[in-house]
Amino acid sequence: MEQNMMLAYYAAGAGALALLFALFTLASILKEDMGTPKMREISEAVHEGAMAYLNRQYKTLIPFALIIFVLLWAAQYFVEQQPGSHLPVGPASAISFLVGACLSAVAGYLGMTSTTKSNARTAEAARSHGLAKALNVSFRAGAVMGLSVAGLGLLGVSVLYIIFGNPLIINSFAFGASAIAFFARVGGGIYTKAADVGADLVGKVEAGIPEDDPRNPAVIADNVGDNVGDTAGMGADLFESYAATTIAAMLIGNTLFGFPGIIFPLLVGAIGIVAAIIGTFFVRTSEDGNPQAALNVGLWVTNILTAAGTFFLAKAIFVGETAAIATGVFMAVLAGLIVNVAVGYLTELYTGTGKPSVTRIAEASKSGPATNVIHGLAVGMESTFIPMLVFAGAIYFAFWSVGSAAPADKAGLWAIYGIAMAAMGMLSSAGMVVAMDSFGPVADNAGGIAEMAELPPEVRVKTDKLDAVGNTTAAIAKGFAIGSAALTALALFSAYVDGVKHKFGLEEFVVNMTEPMVLVGIFIGGAVPFLVGSQTMRAVGEAAYGMVEEVRRQFREIPGLLEGKPGAKADYARCVDIATRSAISKMIAPGIVAVTAPVLVGFLLGAKALAGFLGGLTTVGVLLALFLANAGGAWDNAKKWIEQGNLGGKKSEPHKAAVVGDTVGDPCKDTSGPAMNPLIKVAGTISLILGPLLTRL
């Protein structure tokens, strides 16, 4: 055992390595040239705005986190401990919770520092050196976020495991991460869309000035929004998936196989991190090369190295009576990696510029905004079907690959480990995926800075090339986040069922859909994503309204602003402040729903209802996430396709109709849709804690 425990240190070491690599990369980025004073000024405004938002967000969450900390600590006095088992509450759990919340925040700060300090540097690299260097700077900036997320996740879980030795206790780490993730996703989502809609509706539509025009008072807030939404929100989301999946896999593995079952997921994570570090070195392009291809090479290298490493790892860890499942476990991890690729491909199929589903929306714009919106809704709905089949296939394959290799009497139980391993496989490449995703806002901001600092147009051409790639990687990352959330939620569900079984001393905890309480749970769980979707959608509408009023006011009251007279300067800070305040205030209500719903269902209706609740919540949450994300993406790209000169191009009637669709899609794809991922995961991590505390089945 002593020597075995060394393996946990290896995992912690891999996490630390990733973190060091991230810090080293950040330091190297900061040495790059920031360009002209104007560029520096804009970049600093964006950086300050982003940091101000993060500070306010985390400050707001402190009391909330402290309440949960105290509840977790104190809960041990209110529940009876089963002989021989550990409660998932008490000081160790409370501390794990805080560590999870704090590390999520640290990853957010690191990533945001990196991306907001790289935008001007990327623009400058594009100006003085060209595309290859610009890709290099912006991708490294993303890699800081990606490796911080994966590194801190693995480091946190490993170290807590080394200290406490019990995955059930450190599940609170995942709970901490998921609570933060929900607020980061929702708050960031509201922020980015309030700013975006505000900037577009008044600036582009009413005043007719171009995007990223410095006369637009919401322009800095818009650039800040790209960072707090895509980078911080996505990072927190995947940090949570990473932590929750690893811990759920450890819990199930512990029940089934003891130590090998615990250590295997940790080491898969370690392999994924090393593979991602190696993968980053493959992201290079020539001056007239294709940045997308460069990123794809990096992702493929990461995936293939992870798969190969996992194969040998499985053979090494599962020996003796569990040797039979080594191949099965590897296959499950592989299934996760394949889902990863498949979901990315499908997202591109439904939402890519020029794809049939997108051009059909554009064509529908010819008869006005209403038909544009109708066709967008249709594309969003359609886009859920095949991904759901893919998830279903992965579930079945993962169960089968582990279950069929197990001894007959254990097939059903061992198979559950398969689903956790598929989730782990999918998330093992999180470092690379987050890097690719976070690179997007950097490129986008770089383009904005090139525009505002009046750099020569060829610079904008280069950043636009990167920005277009960033849109694709963002879409892929969205698919990845949804898919991993689905598999994570299923892993958490399995771990919850396992926990309830132990608590009530059952041979098996059967969640029978013909029982009323299970059905009741499914119905309630299914309705929660719609409620949260509604709250977040409306929050964007209201926050955007406030922003629209402010931008209109500035254009009206600041003389010469709209005409671009020298000396007339927009009050950027005020817009940043409005976005920050409304995002913070409006993230509270959905947060309360997300956290209290499972608690209420569990304590009022019992363990079976809570199981049904998780099932309904996961199914509907994943469906809504796909629907909203893909509808939004398709609307966005239908507009872009028209802007490329199709159907009359910019300013034509179809373009005006497509702008309406794009605006409707904004909160769908960047606020309500992404909120579904942490929603289903936070319910899972809470349920894992609740399971052993519930008093009725």
Added chain:
Amino acid sequence: MEQNMMLAYYAAGAGALALLFALFTLASILKEDMGTPKMREISEAVHEGAMAYLNRQYKTLIPFALIIFVLLWAAQYFVEQQPGSHLPVGPASAISFLVGACLSAVAGYLGMTSTTKSNARTAEAARSHGLAKALNVSFRAGAVMGLSVAGLGLLGVSVLYIIFGNPLIINSFAFGASAIAFFARVGGGIYTKAADVGADLVGKVEAGIPEDDPRNPAVIADNVGDNVGDTAGMGADLFESYAATTIAAMLIGNTLFGFPGIIFPLLVGAIGIVAAIIGTFFVRTSEDGNPQAALNVGLWVTNILTAAGTFFLAKAIFVGETAAIATGVFMAVLAGLIVNVAVGYLTELYTGTGKPSVTRIAEASKSGPATNVIHGLAVGMESTFIPMLVFAGAIYFAFWSVGSAAPADKAGLWAIYGIAMAAMGMLSSAGMVVAMDSFGPVADNAGGIAEMAELPPEVRVKTDKLDAVGNTTAAIAKGFAIGSAALTALALFSAYVDGVKHKFGLEEFVVNMTEPMVLVGIFIGGAVPFLVGSQTMRAVGEAAYGMVEEVRRQFREIPGLLEGKPGAKADYARCVDIATRSAISKMIAPGIVAVTAPVLVGFLLGAKALAGFLGGLTTVGVLLALFLANAGGAWDNAKKWIEQGNLGGKKSEPHKAAVVGDTVGDPCKDTSGPAMNPLIKVAGTISLILGPLLTRL
């Protein structure tokens, strides 16, 4: 037993009574005066268009029905019969299927004849006699549909039961009804919205002529659409719910209690029908009275009489060892009636003109169509939550009320009867609800005829008063259709589980959500409503596009049409034909999905996957039905609220934005949303047939 069987004849008698009452009422309506030759001409055009559509729809379905007929007949040779049990296939089942399909069609023809022949008569009644008489004519027209639906449903089930003596065989009656219902709902939904959107987009928005203006070539098609969508579609939908619920209740009742369990649902239906007939006599208003209040009185009388009758019936039927549950069964029926009222109230709360959620959408129209659409989506999503809690509560209450009265060892099993009884309770008032719903299109058409035949404006004021009430009753009926579909689907699910148990000789058929096949089924089932939603939404978009092109062409090519020159006559028939053809051709694809999906899941993945499929399909289907119906209703009424003079009234910028939302909402509330009800029910009735034929668990 001999004497007991008489009870089935009573049920058949009640069905026959309702049918006679409907025919008698229809005859009395036909004696009313049709008004001026112009009114008669328009009315006949609408009638002919509606009949042409129905003929084409049913003709298209004949080969489809014959294929299923042959499959049902032939299937007996491919499956092994369990000793002592009946197969749900063979000649008796095939014949039941055809009878179900035909009676659904008969109800459709009767109801459509009644409503399309009453529109001019209602207008004339408003002109020569006043509001009271107009309500009387239009409500009687609706009552023909309502009592045809309930009467034919009960008559068909009772007679088939008397002949075949086995509820499992006559379940094919429900399957026939549900196959027709799906096509009637989807085809009617596409028709009505293609015509409506086409008429509005070109007529109202582009050409700026009022609604129901005879210059608009799509105006007749629009009026036809109101009938084929709201009357025929809703009627077929509830006919299906009625048949499926009664049969599911009989199946479960048979397993648990034998004959009393079978006969009780039939007699609840009989009581409901008699109560509805009595209720129709209470729908009267004075000249300055409130028609809504009159309809409410009718509904309350029906509900109270049904509740009272059921109480005594339960005491009479459940005697001896089942006496304990008599009260429980009554309570379950009562729960159904209460859900009925609650869902109607909630629909009104979220979508009623002037309610906060509606005015908020209207307010959002001030910043354009995009924010209008965003807020509408938010209202739709929000509106699912409390109804789902109500359904969950009803499920729990129904289970509890029957289960807690049962002997301890049978509590779980007997409780399942509760859910079927709640569904039965809800549907017992179907006759009245359909009557209230079908009255709407009559009033709407009467208004159109008053406009087109240039009757004095005070006639239009009266028909508008009725039309407004019709919108409310339509909303209530929509909630009713969704709620009853949900409970029906659960009853079918329970009956399916029961069937699988027998087929595989299990002590209990456990649908355990932790098993991979169940999860796979839930995921696939959850995705199907989104796919069908997408297909139907796009169908409306495409059909409407064809209509828009045609209306534009006529305005362009028929000289003097737009200016209203005498002699320039729109080609109404062509628009009617376009709507008919596109509705028929586009209802096929979703129909194939609806019918084949459960078959594929059952045979390829097994009985557990099919159970999961039904669970996922029902949950997501009900959620989407609520979301789409209520979002559409709220958009519609937000526009109407502005038209009442708020926020600048008609032709203002907010009004234009609200028109976009209303148009988006059209396919949501009248095509895709309503398609969900038959979708979840047809899967249930098919699964009931499949259960005993499946070869693997």
